[in-house]
Structure formats: structure tokens, C-alpha cells
Amino acid sequence: QVQLVQSGSEVKRPGASVRVACKVSGNSVSDLSLQWVRQAPGKGLEWMGGFDPEDYEKIYAQKFLGRMTMTEDESTDTAYMQLSSLRSEDTAVYFCTTGPVYGDLNWLDPWGQGTLVIVSS
Amino acid sequence: DIVMTQSPLSLPVTPGEPASISCRSSQSLVHNNGYNLLNWYLQKPGQSPQLLIFLASNRASGVPDRFSGSGSGSDFTLKISRVEAEDVGVYFCMQVLQTPFTFGPGTKVDIK
Numbered sequence: 013q014v015q016l017v018q019s020g021s022e023v024k025r026p027g028a029s030v031r032v033a034c035k036v037s038g039n040s041v042s043d044l045s046l047q048w049v050r051q052a053p054g055k056g057l058e059w060m061g062g063f064d065p066e067d068y069e070k071i072y073a074q075k076f077l078g079r080m081t082m083t084e085d086e087s088t089d090t091a092y093m094q095l096s097s098l099r100s101e102d103t104a105v106y107f108c109t110t111g112p113v114y115g116d117l118n119w120l121d122p123w124g125q126g127t128l129v130i131v132s133s
Numbered sequence: 134d135i136v137m138t139q140s141p142l143s144l145p146v147t148p149g150e151p152a153s154i155s156c157r158s159s160q161s162l163v164h165n166n167g168y169n170l171l172n173w174y175l176q177k178p179g180q181s182p183q184l185l186i187f188l189a190s191n192r193a194s195g196v197p198d199r200f201s202g203s204g205s206g207s208d209f210t211l212k213i214s215r216v217e218a219e220d221v222g223v224y225f226c227m228q229v230l231q232t233p234f235t236f237g238p239g240t241k242v243d244i245k
Binding site: 058074 | 168170172181182183184187188193225227229232233234235236237238239
């Protein structure tokens with residue numbers, strides 16, 4: 013059974029970058045179609061990007077293009093999401109989640125516990 | 134982008150009574166494979182979203198059978214046959230037909 017455990021909270025200055033880690037257990041990170049979703053305080057859920065198993069490529073939401081990078085370390089089964097040029101509006105809880113192992117991206121489950129990123133001067 | 138809407142946005146419920154949440158999409162969520170790519174999640178306070186219903190009408194593993202999903206195309210419903218106190222939280226629908234994947238605004242369910 014896949015489990016996702018994320019890195020701890022971060023506080024960053026505007027203009028800085030943040031890297032959030034998502035440690036995979038129960039499968040290899042390369043077997044998963046990992047996705048990143050964020051939730052600003054008191055707000056709804058926003059998909060940021062993820063791996064598309066149909067086209068075998070990473071896809072980024074338009075608003076994060078050029079600012080977000082998703083990477084994986086297969087030696088440690090850890091996925092990373094880096095977001096640069098941070099601004100106050102990026103303050104949010106960031107979640108990693110995944111589609112079914114080896115399957116189409118028909119649902120997202122499970123989810124990591126979330127990582128709070130605070131952007132403040 | 135596919136826009137997801139939900140109603141109501143707030144739903145006070147009485148334990149033991151039924152509850153229903155509607156989710157509509159700005160375009161059909163039927164995939165070429167015939168499945169409706171619409172999922173339901175419950176986010177309890179301070180927790181990550183948990184999958185309740187996938188492909189519009191399939192209960193996820195471990196989800197009580199008082200939860201059911203129905204609908205097709207662009208009109209979907211989540212029903213709770215008899216609400217329990219542990220069901221409080223925010224319910225989201227989410228489409229995975231096309232990127233960007235999008236979520237409904239959420240329906241906050243709490244006890245009257």
C-alpha cells in the first residue's frame with residue numbers, strides 16, 4: 013500500500029525558493045504518477061502539476077509554468093516540488109498525491125499529510 | 134479549464150438524517166472509455182483530503198456504504214444516507230478528465 017510522507021513546514025522570504033519533499037513507501041516513486049495540489053489558508057484545492065502516464069511527461073498548470081519544477085530521486089523514492097520567486101500568495105499547504113499504481117490517472121489517492129509553506133517578509 | 138461548481142456551499146445536518154451535495158461541471162466528464170472522471174473527497178479539519186468516491190459512483194476502500202455517488206455527464210450527486218458526527222468536514226468534487234485538474238469550491242458539512 014502506497015504511503016506518502018512529506019517534509020516539514022517552511023518559512024520563506026518573498027523572492028526565495030522552497031523545495032517540498034514527498035517520501036514514497038510501499039512502491040517505487042517511478043511507479044507512481046505523482047501530483048501536487050495546494051490549499052491556501054481557508055481556501056479550496058488547486059492542482060499545480062504532475063506526471064501524466066498517458067504521454068509520459070510532467071505537466072504544469074499554466075500559472076506555475078517557469079516557476080515550478082518537479083523532480084524525483086529514485087535512489088531514495090522521494091519526489092520533490094520546487095517553487096521559486098515566492099510571493100505572499102504562495103502561502104499555502106502543499107500536498108503530494110498520486111494516481112493508481114501503473115494505472116491511468118482516474119483518481120488521486122493517497123495524499124501526503126501536507127507541508128505548510130509560509131511566505132513572509 | 135473545466136469549471137466545477139457545488140451546491141450548497143454550507144450544509145448543516147442532523148445526525149441520522151440524509152444529506153445530498155450536488156456537483157456540476159462546465160463540460161461533460163465522460164471519457165472515451167465511457168467512465169465519468171469525477172471523484173469525491175472529504176477533508177476533515179486539519180487533515181488531507183480522503184477519497185470517498187471515484188469514477189462518479191464507486192466507493193473507495195474502507196468508505197462506509199452510507200456514502201454513494203451518482204450522476205453522469207456534467208451533473209453529479211453525493212449522498213449520505215444517514216449522517217454521522219464523524220462525517221463533518223468539507224466535501225470536494227474533482228474532475229480528472231483533462232488538465233488542469235479542477236476542484237469544486239467545497240461544501241462544508243457540520244452538525245446542527
